[in-house]
Amino acid sequence: MPIYSIQNTLTSNQFIQYNDTLVSAAGTFEAGFFNFGDPQRQYFGIWYKNISPRTIVWVANRNTPAQNSTAMMKLADQGSLVLLDGSKGIIWNSNSSRIGVKPVVQLLDSGNLVLKDANSAKNILWESFDYPDNTFLAGMQLKSNLVTGPYRYLTSWRSLEDPAPGEFSYKIDTHGYPQQVTSKGATILYRAGSWNGILFTGVSWLRKNRISNFSFVFTDKELSYQYESLNNSIITRLVLDPYGTSQRFIWSDRTQVWESISSRPEDQCDVYALCGINSNCNINAFPICECLEGFMPKFQTKWKSSNWSDGCVRKTHLNCLHGDGFLKYTNMKLPDTSSSWFDNSLSLEECKRTCLKNCSCTAYANLDVRDGGSGCLVWFDNIVDMRIHPDQGQDIYIRLAFSELGYIKTLFNKNEKGDGDLVTIFDFSAITTATNNFSNRNKLGEGGFGPVYKGIMVDGQEIAVKRLSKTSGQGIEEFKNEVKLMATLQHRNLAKLIDTKRSKLLDWTKRLEIIDGIARGLLYLHQDSRLRIVHRDVKTSNILLDIDMVPKISDFGLARLFMRDQAEANTNTVTGTHGYMPPEYAVHGSFSIKSDVFSFGVVVLEIISGWKNSRFCDPQHRLDLLGHAWRLWMEERPEELIADILCDEAICPEIIRFIHVGLLCVQQLPENRPNMSSVVLMLKGEKLLPEPSEPGFYTGRNNNSSEFSINEATISLLEAR
Structure with a gap:
């Protein structure tokens, strides 16, 4: 049994022996002797009292374990806390002796073991928080006196059962402007970055449900970094493990385990x-x-x-x-x-x-x-x-x-085989000359990034040039993303060069060929290329036609690369265009290859009807284009969706089959939508067509407004709900 009161206090000449524990006032932490299964190697440490298995947060004698169970921790008369081994004498000392003090030791509910003068509660002689182990607790400071030292930081354990200092450290580097780094000896392994007033610039801990408040104090004399829990019922800690990884854990009362909420390094970058x-x-x-x-x-x-x-x-x-x-x-x-x-x-x-x-x-x-x-x-x-x-x-x-x-970078498909690494760089003056100084007469159109201009190079090569607008929501990163993907991907229905669009009346045969070409281009992105790409911005204005009216999928600025076994991804920032985004993406930020399938379905119905989804509104039934197509289908009048141009009896059933496929693609649930390989077979009549279910964003009879904006520019600042 302990020889001290439950009030977590140890006074002069009292001691803690094997099997004794010192408990914090609220019973959160306790301190005492422990071992890793070998009673001949005893350590004095601090751990969570009511969490199993035992979670150690601090060890006094990391380098010098006691050799038997006769060890004791004692508070000497003049204020030093010493660890005694029955055979070796003192094996650890706090070196905090002061003349004329009345020393007491307390274990605080923060996990801090404090030695202070009982005559002056504010006179701290020594505290364990000043000598961090491998664990960073709420209220602890990683601090440095920039004038005299010392420099406080975490050090990893040598192994999971050996608390001796390992190879790795977690500290604030004071060279230049201070930054948090994880090092192996003198070699930096990971850098969380410098403090920007809110957090370190390389850390993504700023979330909607924050659990801690981080603070950083930096003057010409000292610096310190710490965090406090925003809710006292939440138990959290950061640990530098023996392999150099720093992980932040939160204790789950529901599962009774430590759950990792962040880990650094997080990825290869x-x-x-x-x-x-x-x-x-x-x-x-x-x-x-x-x-x-x-x-x-x-x-x-x-x-x-x-x-x-x-x-x-x-x-x-x-x-x-x-x-x-x-x-x-x-x-x-x-x-x-x-x-x-x-x-x-x-x-x-x-x-x-x-x-x-x-x-x-x-x-x-x-x-x-x-x-x-x-x-x-x-x-x-x-x-x-x-x-x-x-x-x-x-x-x-x-x-x-x-x-x-x-400089402006433009891609050219120089050979039929298509070498994905072929990129030609042109001086700005050459581009200016080719586009007649970006004349309005040369303007082909405009997207979320800015205007697109037709240009003719000195060798007669026709090009299209994107010019980034100052007011664009997109920028360099989206442009470079598009350049890299277009340099890598090779397919006849993907734009290697932005081809000139020509306004020309298309007959039904050509329209259906265009739809089939778009489907094959998406199939290549999703399945047949060496990369797996989700385009995320499939729309009619991103389908370009060459001189032979062959469709080319363009604008890969928002595209995302998927691993082969990856089904979906999530984002907090929804990017895309109103009228083409599926509901799971617009509402929840979840996207997959089925997102492109939905957008493709919208494009199919637009090409067949001659209407844009974002601009169509049925005044009688208050339906958008998808809802209108669905109503006509359910009333067995799908031929009324067909644009007002002549189609003969032979082609009309094929158009209706394309409408059927379009409705299958825009179904509310992504799991009900076909993949693009099935779509290609369906369009060719080589696969049976199931009955479609209600489309996503289907607006009913009592709805007073459309779900979509009439603005077709790509948006990139819509927060998912």
Whole structure:
């Protein structure tokens, strides 16, 4: 039985022996001796009292286990907490002796073992939180005195049953602007990034249901990082395991287990400097490493073989005397700040001017993102360890020579075999000449990114040029995503070059051929290519026709790469176009190949009817195009959906079969929709057609408004509910 009161207090010359425990006031934690099955190796530690199996959060004698069960923890007269081994004497000491104090030890409900002077409750002589183990608890601080030291950080255990300090550390790196890193010795393995006023820029812990409040204090004398639980009933901890992974756990009363809610590194892009210098890592791209705009791989052959360690070099050297410019990147984990410079008082514009004055300055960003942004953070020489964080991240401005800011990249399918790596780079002046200075006469159309212009190169090659609008919701990342996919994918019904659209009346045979071509293009994306691609923005304006009226699926800016065994994915930011998005995506942010099937079905019904879904409204029944088609089908009058152009008796049954397939594709539930391989067979009449069920977003007789916007521009800021 313990020899001390339940009030968690140990006074001078009292001690804790084997099988004794010191319990915190509310019974959350207890401290005492434990072992990992070998009674000859005893440790003194702290653990959760009512959680099984025992979860250790701190160990005193990590390097020096007691050799037998005669060990005791004793509070000496002058305030030192000592661990005694019956055969060796003192094997651990808090080294906190003070003359003239009345020492007491308390185990707090935070898990902090505190030694203080009973004559002055605020006079803390020593506390376990100042000597972190492998566990980061609420209320604990990772702190450093920047003048005198010391430097507090987590260290991993050597193994799951050996608490001796292992190879890995979790700390705040104080070089340059402070940042959180996980290291193996002196080598950085993972970098959570620098603090931006809310969180570290490389961490995605900002969620709707937050459980903790994180804070970071940084002055010229000290820094500290800690978190507090927002709900005292929630038990959470961060652990650096023996393999260098930091995991945040939450205790589940329902399942009685620790549930991992985050783990770092989370994916391949979290590996420090994976892509080398002057590069960016995008886990949703293929390949995941890409040179920054204005840079190219240092060694092309190695880069193409996915050896990115040498990174990228500038295509055009900076010209400090005659001025340079900056290219803005959004939603980024800021690069390594160990060689950065910062100033809390400068505005972003002042930061830009400061960077331009220094020929070695290569990038700048706000120090703090709160309240519209403040402070200045600048980088010198090479950019290291930057990645995209689509759900959060930060803006950063990368310095480029002015000539590089005018480049536009355009793809060309140079041979029939189609080499996916063929990319030609054109100077901005060449594009300007080809498009007659972006004349309105050359304008082909406009999408969510901005206008598209027809151009003719000096060799007579016709091209189409996307020009990004300043007001566009899309940007560099969507454009680069499209470039990479189009450079990789090869199919006659996928656009390698944006082909000229021609306004021409199409007969029914040609219309049905176009529908069949679109279906085959989607089948290639979903099944037949070496990649599995979900387009996410299939619509009539993204179906381009070449001179022979062969359809080409274009605009891969929103496309996503799926693993072969991956069925679906989810996003908090819904991207696509009203009128073509299936209900599970628009409402819940869930998308799959069946999302493209739904959009394809809408396109089929639009081509057959001659109406756009987003612009059609049946005034009598208040139905959108899908609802109108469904009503006609149920009333056995599908031929009334056919556009008002002549079709002979031979072609009419085939058109009705296409309507049938279109309705199967737009069914409410994704599991009821056919896949594209079945669709291709259905269109050819080679597969029996089941009866369709009610379409998604079918608006009924009593609905006062359409579910869809009349604006066909691609949207990218709609939050899933």
